[in-house]
Amino acid sequence: MLAQFVLFDGFDPLDVIAPFEVFSAAGLFSGQVACELVSAEGPREVPSALAAISLTATARLDPDRADLVVVPGAAGRTQPPDEDDPNADRPETVPDILGRALGTDLPGLLGKALAAPGTTVATVCGGSLVLSMAGLIEGRRATTHHQGLDVLGMGGVEVIRARVVDDGDLVTGGGVTSGLDLGLHLVEREVGPRIAHAVETLFEHERRGVAWRDHGPAPKTV
Structure with missing residues (x-):
């Protein structure tokens, strides 16, 4: 299983590192990742939204090779600075960063990944907004950081308020730390629960909440 983790200028480091470490550990335990x-x-070299941190992309995103593509969100201001703000030179807004990423080849490559049989696209935090803003997941079920849920819904996405939403070949996570839970859910689904449990034990992290899936009876209104 090949998992590719997408980097773009201004990405949130933890969105990438948390699930990357989960899958790296799964590879050590299974030899299959x-x-x-x-x-x-x-x-x-790809700069993150934090000036002191960058990561090195070693290959091009390739939907024909990848079994899993993980897309992070961005880190930055949620609102533009006031004109009189003395700290107006602080980081860009998240929409600015995501908008710049949409001006690259990324949307086309992600569209190919979503269309490729057997390939799963996963997102952490604002990564689902990248897909939504590119018009790639209209009508799909997804989640994102709580500050972006309204924006996600405006893109025609059925917003599910859950930490991890499993919609088949699209699996999305909520806020930044959900990357651990998303990674463990995918390891359990794709590699097996024994490997996922071994990684969970190694990391001393217990997953939060239930991964939402469109299975079973719908809950009654109470």
């Missing part, structure tokens, strides 16, 4: 950091442009 390989991980790559990738970008739409190919091998390059």
